Amino acid sequence: MKKYIFLIILLISISVSSQTDQEILKKIYTQSLTNGKSYHWLNHLSNQIGSRLSGSLGAERAVAYTKEELDKLGLDKVWLQPVMVPRWVRGAKEYAFIETSPGKTTTVNICALGGSIATPALGLKANVVEVKNFEDLEALGKDKIEGKIVFYNRPMQADLINTFAAYGGCVNQRYKGAVEASKYGAIGVIVRSMNLRLDDLPHTGSMTYADTSIDKRIPSAAISTNDAELLSTMLKLNSSIKLYFKQSCKQLKDVQSYNVIGQITGSEYPNEYMIVGGHLDSWDLGDGSHDDGAGVVQSMDVLRLLKASGIKPKRSIRVVLFMNEENGLRGGKKYAEVAKQKGENHVFALESDSGGFTPRGFSFDCNDASFNQVLSWKPLFKLYLIHYFEKGGSGADVGPLKTDSNVLAGLRPDSQRYFDHHHASNDTFDAINKRELELGAATMTALVYLFDKYGINPISNQETIKD
Amino acid sequence: MKKYIFLIILLISISVSSQTDQEILKKIYTQSLTNGKSYHWLNHLSNQIGSRLSGSLGAERAVAYTKEELDKLGLDKVWLQPVMVPRWVRGAKEYAFIETSPGKTTTVNICALGGSIATPALGLKANVVEVKNFEDLEALGKDKIEGKIVFYNRPMQADLINTFAAYGGCVNQRYKGAVEASKYGAIGVIVRSMNLRLDDLPHTGSMTYADTSIDKRIPSAAISTNDAELLSTMLKLNSSIKLYFKQSCKQLKDVQSYNVIGQITGSEYPNEYMIVGGHLDSWDLGDGSHDDGAGVVQSMDVLRLLKASGIKPKRSIRVVLFMNEENGLRGGKKYAEVAKQKGENHVFALESDSGGFTPRGFSFDCNDASFNQVLSWKPLFKLYLIHYFEKGGSGADVGPLKTDSNVLAGLRPDSQRYFDHHHASNDTFDAINKRELELGAATMTALVYLFDKYGINPISNQETIKD
Known part of the structure; x- marks a missing residue:
């Protein structure tokens, strides 16, 4: 045999x-x-x-x-x-809204970024400052950022044929956005989802606090592309609107x-x-x-x-x-x-x-x-x-x-x-x-x-x- | 100016x-x-x-x-x-089932092929003969086909890289299936959908009666790939099962x-x-x-x-x-x-x-x-x-x-x-x-x-x- x-x-x-x-x-x-x-x-x-x-x-x-x-x-x-x-665990589903005046709110779709800390248990509400990149942060300075939520809204570049190149050109907002914004006293970060199309889904992904001390760490979330457009438009009409968000994620x-x-x-x-x-x-x-x-x-x-x-x-x-x-x-x-x-x-x-x-x-x-x-x-x-x-x-x-x-x-x-x-x-x-x-x-x-x-x-x- | x-x-x-x-x-x-x-x-x-x-x-x-x-x-x-x-108009949604014994039926998903005639108003029920191609019809002959529904079940060839080539290798079943089957006395035609995956959706498409005289024309429908597999399996277990189908399409x-x-x-x-x-x-x-x-x-x-x-x-x-x-x-x-x-x-x-x-x-x-x-x-x-x-x-x-x-x-x-x-x-x-x-x-x-x-x-x- x-x-x-x-x-x-x-x-x-x-x-x-x-x-x-x-x-x-x-x-x-x-x-x-x-x-x-x-x-x-x-x-x-x-x-x-x-x-x-x-x-x-x-x-x-x-x-x-x-x-x-x-x-x-x-x-x-x-x-x-x-x-x-x-x-890292996400905890309860995140919740966020834009408040144009007290009691007048519009819900938006967000999700915590992987590695982020939670917001305070009752959530976080603050004015929003929109930027496209870290240079914008520097140009605005601490005066205009302190106590606010930084909203990174640089879209993926549609005319790049390889979408990974477009991702590469944007992902520093997500990965290092919190580190950079916290240097200017921001209290939270919202990042436009790394998505080439307009839809309602927030996209998570990893972020870092690098060597930021624990007390300086700020919560960081992604917002859907549709809602990033909405938030941006509303900010242009009224820069004093506020964003509320709440997330309960945790690093174990x-x-x-x-x-x-x-x-x-x-x-x-x-x-x-x-x-x-x-x-x-x-x-x-x-x-x-x-x-x-x-x-x-x-x-x-x-x-x-x-x-x-x-x-x-x-x-x-x-x-x-x-x-x-x-x-x-x-x-x-x-x-x-x-x-x-x-x-x-x-x-x-x-x-x-x-x-x-x-x-x-x-x-x-x-x-x-x-x-x-x-x-x-x-x-x-x-x-x-x-x-x-x-x-x-x-x-x-x-x-x-x-x-x-x-x-x-x-x-x-x-x-x-x-x-x-x-x-x-x-x-x-x-x-x-x-x-x-x-x-x-x-x-x-x-x-x-x-x-x-x-x-x-x-x-x-x-x-x-x-x- | x-x-x-x-x-x-x-x-x-x-x-x-x-x-x-x-x-x-x-x-x-x-x-x-x-x-x-x-x-x-x-x-x-x-x-x-x-x-x-x-x-x-x-x-x-x-x-x-x-x-x-x-x-x-x-x-x-x-x-x-x-x-x-x-x-050409489809009329009411088509309906079909496999009958294993009187009263014992399983519904299957079909749709009329474009250009097909309707079934009689009460539908059509007959034994089914499964073939892969027109040569099979010839081999079976009038004896084994007359009065039956011919079921064409040659799948698209999965190992062809260009799926249009796979389509080209199958579509004669759909386009000329009725013409060929009617020569042997078939009373209806059911064709496996031109679809490479297994799902529940029937795929329509054009068919011809060529120079078949009006009284020899037979109704022709597509069946979903999942139901084609089902029908084929059931026929292997019991060749005397019947198929019923009803469609009310019309050429205006x-x-x-x-x-x-x-x-x-x-x-x-x-x-x-x-x-x-x-x-x-x-x-x-x-x-x-x-x-x-x-x-x-x-x-x-x-x-x-x-x-x-x-x-x-x-x-x-x-x-x-x-x-x-x-x-x-x-x-x-x-x-x-x-x-x-x-x-x-x-x-x-x-x-x-x-x-x-x-x-x-x-x-x-x-x-x-x-x-x-x-x-x-x-x-x-x-x-x-x-x-x-x-x-x-x-x-x-x-x-x-x-x-x-x-x-x-x-x-x-x-x-x-x-x-x-x-x-x-x-x-x-x-x-x-x-x-x-x-x-x-x-x-x-x-x-x-x-x-x-x-x-x-x-x-x-x-x-x-x-x-």
């Missing part, structure tokens, strides 16, 4: 190795589109578990579920990597959580590691389907698709589901720290954390030799409408793994709809298209297959000693 | 002509993304007017509305082109309708026509936002964007909003017929009728010289992530304009989500993303700008005599 199994494995190996890259890619895409698991997994993660903020019950259940599912795949190794994570003690890791051990270079990953935690308003349930299930499916396509990798391929990308990056840092302690050689890392939309390609953080190698594979991807291969960032969780010679990459899906959902209550499963998700998983698998087959940074590979 | 206006126009002309193509494209995209009208127009067309099947009140109102809006743009000419169109007399046309007259070659268009009619189940409200408003915006970007075209640019693409193509045929009568030289025609999703590029129906010219512009589009330039079809409405030397083109948006909505009740405005729609309008405008500037088919242009 053993002999037969050996023969079958041998025959599969021969048949795979004699296939062209075109044939292998075709197999991977077909497998993902006709027999993919990503959508099924995401359905469970989103609809059975739901939001998964670090330290929450959802996060705990997501760790257990994804570990269990990886266990079923017949990988060589599946384990949990402990990591201490921050725990750090708790134990985990990165979830699965591995196919390499047949030739088991000590060279290639990882694919996304983050398991998500903000608490939606169910985190795009951010980053999609990246989680796609990364899991990469290992399954390799196996299902009969590919036996030469290097060790790991899926890493990182905990706490959203408000601490503890999982990404921990993974890199442990890898360093163990002297593990991470030659490649691919992250999917830009939504589950139609994949367009990848951005790379690597040297020219590796990038040219990638460009030589471009024709293989043309059939699948994968055309974007550019140098640029990779992803927050894999970032700490960067070395001079390795390759970091980020999947780049179509970005137009992403910020309609990002960190808001409509980041939910119904916004996911099954085929788009599956095309992403296949595209990631194809890149992993090619890098495993041809090696990373060919010069350094010549020096690799076989285990 | 007149002198000043002249000077201003001259200055604008000089400033535009001294700009590089990169700068002009940047201007077009920025204008569309920050000041586009497509989304506003589509909101009205979808939410104030709604579905627009040929001959319906909606179609009539859509003609009036789009004419009115074109009138406001300050074009050189706006007019209605009369065309007689068929009028042809009625008068219109193509809506607007024109910017060319400054150098006014007798060379370049057109952009989409179809104004839509199926009646949703509001036709993707099919083809998107193409209508994008085409309208092309002329507005040219003007707003200070481009004064050399050739005459027309927007043509075609009537009756869905169930007759009368508008497209009429436009070509009139153009021929008038001896109008249509050097270029671009159609947008593949949904309002993120544009990926164009397909072209043209000679090699023109196609190579297009390829030379590819680098200009890279910034906008427009990468798809392939030979292939253009569009149904512009098809009749084909000559040996002109260029026909079709906008190619991302196709993954299109058939989730196509011809179904969820082809509605909420499935439209504003930026995706605007990127499409800008991409169309950029192509029109380049073809106008550099000419179509340079060889024949040398022979062009200035008007």
Whole structure:
């Protein structure tokens, strides 16, 4: 019997190795589109578990579920990597209104920013000063800001094609808005949601107090884009209107959580590691389907698709589901720290954390030799409408793994709809298209297959000693 | 005063002509993304007017509305082109169930196919024979089909990347299913909806009776993909189950309708026509936002964007909003017929009728010289992530304009989500993303700008005599 199994494995190996890259890619895409698991997994993660903020019950259940599912795949190794994570809780639903005169109010949609302190228990009411950026704060000075609520209202730039660039141009209002405003005596901060469209949903996200002393910390919330427009218009008509808001969020003690890791051990270079990953935690308003349930299930499916396509990798391929990308990056840092302690050689890392939309390609953080190698594979991807291969960032969780010679990459899906959902209550499963998700998983698998087959940074590979 | 206006126009002309193509494209995209009208127009067309099947009140109102809006743009000419169109009405909502034994029924979701006759007033109940294609009919023969309902259940092929290819591989079941089944004595036809995902929505679409005599015509309906799966499973368990369905649709007399046309007259070659268009009619189940409200408003915006970007075209640019693409193509045929009568030289025609999703590029129906010219512009589009330039079809409405030397083109948006909505009740405005729609309008405008500037088919242009 053993002999037969050996023969079958041998025959599969021969048949795979004699296939062209075109044939292998075709197999991977077909497998993902006709027999993919990503959508099924995401359905469970989103609809059975739901939001998964670090330290929450959802996060705990997501760790257990994804570990269990990886266990079923017949990988060589599946384990949990402990990591201490921050725990912030939103508390009761936030409430806010604009008061034009005593008793005359208009409710607006807000949500606390992740990491913010609460308002006083009875809420906070004050005049509002609208600014576009930190320079405006300086120009206004303490006189005009002290005792007021600062309203950051710089919209995302609509004429940037890549919406992540528009996000990058705005997010300092959210992340550092409280720190900067408190320097001028502001007592609260309201930030226009990072959303390119006009709607009623506030978008949360992380903020920092940096080294602001505890007594100087001020509560900070996001307001929907429609209500940001409303507030701005009302301020133009009457600068003495007031804003009231109330939130009861709280930073609790750090708790134990985990990165979830699965591995196919390499047949030739088991000590060279290639990882694919996304983050398991998500903000608490939606169910985190795009951010980053999609990246989680796609990364899991990469290992399954390799196996299902009969590919036996030469290097060790790991899926890493990182905990706490959203408000601490503890999982990404921990993974890199442990890898360093163990002297593990991470030659490649691919992250999917830009939504589950139609994949367009990848951005790379690597040297020219590796990038040219990638460009030589471009024709293989043309059939699948994968055309974007550019140098640029990779992803927050894999970032700490960067070395001079390795390759970091980020999947780049179509970005137009992403910020309609990002960190808001409509980041939910119904916004996911099954085929788009599956095309992403296949595209990631194809890149992993090619890098495993041809090696990373060919010069350094010549020096690799076989285990 | 007149002198000043002249000077201003001259200055604008000089400033535009001294700009590089990169700068002009940047201007077009920025204008569309920050000041586009497509989304506003589509909101009205979808939410104030709604579905627009040929001959319906909606179609009539859509003609009036789009004419009115074109009138406001300050074009050189706006007019209605009369065309007689068929009028088919659905009547009361269809009803269907599977009967496993007398009195034991399960309701399923169906809708009549466009052009189908009604069932008898009390409905139709019969045994069901499932087939995948017309060859199956032949293999089964009259014996096994006569007196039964034929159930076409060939799914769209999931592993095709271009979903239009998957549609092309299936749609003969819908279009010719009744003709073929009636040859073997079938009394009704049920077709699996042309939808790649599993859901509860039936998708309508046109069907033909070709030259089938009136007494041999059989009613034909689409069933949702979920219910197609259900029916198929139940048939496997018990081949003697029956299907009941009832529909009261009707083909009425042809009625008068219109193509809506607007024109910017060319400054150098006014007798060379370049057109952009989409179809104004839509199926009646949703509001036709993707099919083809998107193409209508994008085409309208092309002329507005040219003007707003200070481009004064050399050739005459027309927007043509075609009537009756869905169930007759009368508008497209009429436009070509009139153009021929008038001896109008249509050097270029671009159609947008593949949904309002993120544009990926164009397909072209043209000679090699023109196609190579297009390829030379590819680098200009890279910034906008427009990468798809392939030979292939253009569009149904512009098809009749084909000559040996002109260029026909079709906008190619991302196709993954299109058939989730196509011809179904969820082809509605909420499935439209504003930026995706605007990127499409800008991409169309950029192509029109380049073809106008550099000419179509340079060889024949040398022979062009200035008007």
